[in-house]
Amino acid sequence: MTQLRALKDAKPSPSTKIATKKTKVFIAGVGAVGGSLAHQVQNIAESASVELIGVCDSSRTLWSTGDAKPITKRDIRHGKPEDWEQIIKTIKPKNEEHVVFVDATGNLKVSELYLKLFENGIHVVTPSKLANTRKQVYFDLLKNTAKENGVEFLYETNVGAGLPIIQTLKSFIESGDKILEIEGVLSGTMTYLFSQLDEGNSFSESVIRARQLGYAEPDPRDDLSGEDVARKMMILARICGIEVERDELQVDPITPEELQDVDSTTFLEKLPDYDNEWSDRLETLNSREKTLRYVGTLTDGKITVGLKEVGEDSPFGRLTGTNNLVKIKTERYFDQPLIIQGPGAGKEVTAAGVLSDILKIGE
Numbered sequence: 310m311t312q313l314r315a316l317k318d319a320k321p322s323p324s325t326k327i328a329t330k331k332t333k334v335f336i337a338g339v340g341a342v343g344g345s346l347a348h349q350v351q352n353i354a355e356s357a358s359v360e361l362i363g364v365c366d367s368s369r370t371l372w373s374t375g376d377a378k379p380i381t382k383r384d385i386r387h388g389k390p391e392d393w394e395q396i397i398k399t400i401k402p403k404n405e406e407h408v409v410f411v412d413a414t415g416n417l418k419v420s421e422l423y424l425k426l427f428e429n430g431i432h433v434v435t436p437s438k439l440a441n442t443r444k445q446v447y448f449d450l451l452k453n454t455a456k457e458n459g460v461e462f463l464y465e466t467n468v469g470a471g472l473p474i475i476q477t478l479k480s481f482i483e484s485g486d487k488i489l490e491i492e493g494v495l496s497g498t499m500t501y502l503f504s505q506l507d508e509g510n511s512f513s514e515s516v517i518r519a520r521q522l523g524y525a526e527p528d529p530r531d532d533l534s535g536e537d538v539a540r541k542m543m544i545l546a547r548i549c550g551i552e553v554e555r556d557e558l559q560v561d562p563i564t565p566e567e568l569q570d571v572d573s574t575t576f577l578e579k580l581p582d583y584d585n586e587w588s589d590r591l592e593t594l595n596s597r598e599k600t601l602r603y604v605g606t607l608t609d610g611k612i613t614v615g616l617k618e619v620g621e622d623s624p625f626g627r628l629t630g631t632n633n634l635v636k637i638k639t640e641r642y643f644d645q646p647l648i649i650q651g652p653g654a655g656k657e658v659t660a661a662g663v664l665s666d667i668l669k670i671g672e
Contacts, residue, residue: 331360332407332671335400339364339385342436343413345660347380350667357668362400362408365391367416372399393422401429409667412437423462427454434666436466436659442540445552463666468495468541469633471662472651478548481639488549490638490646491607495541497631497654498525498532499603504629507600507621512587513580524631524654528573533564535603535614542605542612551610561615563603594618600626624648631655 334350336343343364350361363372364380371380371388402408410426412419412435420440423433433455441448441464455462465475474493481488494500501524505515516533519525525532539560546553562569565583568576594600602625604617619625628634633653638646652658 330406331358332409332667333360333362333400333402334409334411334667335362335396336364336411336413337419338412338414338416339366339380340413341656342659342663343411345656346411346413346663349660349664351380353664358671359667363396365396367391367414370396397422397425397429397431400431402431407432407670409434409670411435411663411667413663415439423451424454427451427458427460427462430458430460432461432463432670434461434463434663434670436464436470436663438464438467438540438544441467441544441547442555445547445554448547461670463669464544465666466659466662467544469635469649469651469653470497470655471658471665472633472635472649472653474545474635474649475548477637477647477649478545481637481641482549486642487640488637489608489640489643491542491545491549491605491635492638493542493605493633493635494602494625494628495538495605495633495635495653496532496603497633497652498529499538500628500633500653501631503601503603506587506591511581511584513577513584516580517577528576530562530564530569530573530576534562535560538603538605538614539612542607542614546607546610546612549607551607553610553612557612559611559613559615563616595621598622602626602628624650 369388371385409432502515598621599618605614631654634650636646
């Protein structure tokens with residue numbers, strides 16, 4: 310008993326340290342999201358047992374020197390020429406350690422490295438939707454190859470930035486629930502645009518303002534086409550076990566048909582010609598206490614993406630800024646579907662979502 314009490318009361322000496330295996334992180338792409346992620350990883354490196362071992366951009370690679378100095382985009386200019394074979398060889402895990410490759414590039418070539426990374430025992434975390442929205446057979450191959458090699462492929466930020474939408478769907482399915490319907494406003498750009506229209510701003514002014522604030526792409530038609538929402542809905546459907554290809558989706562763009570194929574300068578110049586059409590439509594809806602939101606819906610295995618009339622006081626109608634909202638109806642959440650709402654865009658919240666995936670792997 311005395312020996313047991315002595316062991317219980319014993320305290321480690323100040324010099325004693327508990328060995329903790331760090332999760333090593335390599336980030337490809339140090340733009341808005343990748344750069345923010347690099348800083349977030351370095352800020353919590355000691356407390357969360359993560360270590361940034363290197364970063365790269367489209368031409369150069371910079372390896373960490375082990376000091377506490379934050380890596381910046383400017384530092385990469387002094388890195389070595391990019392060599393993917395060498396990068397994979399260098400980061401390949403040793404002694405059962407966890408190594409996470411983060412793809413923050415939005416580059417097809419980088420997304421095509423995932424299979425090789427899995428085969429080398431490297432986990433992949435990405436906000437990029439490129440890999441997950443290719444052919445269904447490729448989506449399945451990614452999932453199966455990761456599983457066969459005992460690594461994780463996580464992409465929570467593919468949909469809703471840092472919102473736990475994918476994680477929630479997976480937990481429902483794993484617990485035996487059945488997803489019946491998913492309905493969501495999944496484009497921060499579209500939320501901003503239509504909340505601006507609700508405030509009385511013109512369509513053209515709202516589009517141009519969204520572009521100036523960085524909420525829309527340099528060519529806003531990339532957002533107005535609805536392709537971003539379509540890709541997100543494809544990913545959610547595939548997570549639910551529904552096999553779907555892009556040409557099976559019904560997607561209604563809000564780009565004026567006459568301006569779909571003109572150059573970007575002409576597009577912006579001609580956009581005010583459609584302001585009255587939009588204001589008249591909103592005025593008619595407002596008289597019935599309704600408004601417009603750009604909504605993606607998955608029901609009965611089918612996906613539709615386009616404008617939807619919603620009540621001004623409904624969850625969708627109350628959305629402002631760049632917020633996203635997704636409503637999930639399941640067999641268990643039938644009478645009161647689960648609603649997840651919050652910021653659906655922004656480099657900091659997206660980077661935080663990526664970091665959360667990294668930390669899950671470390672756990």
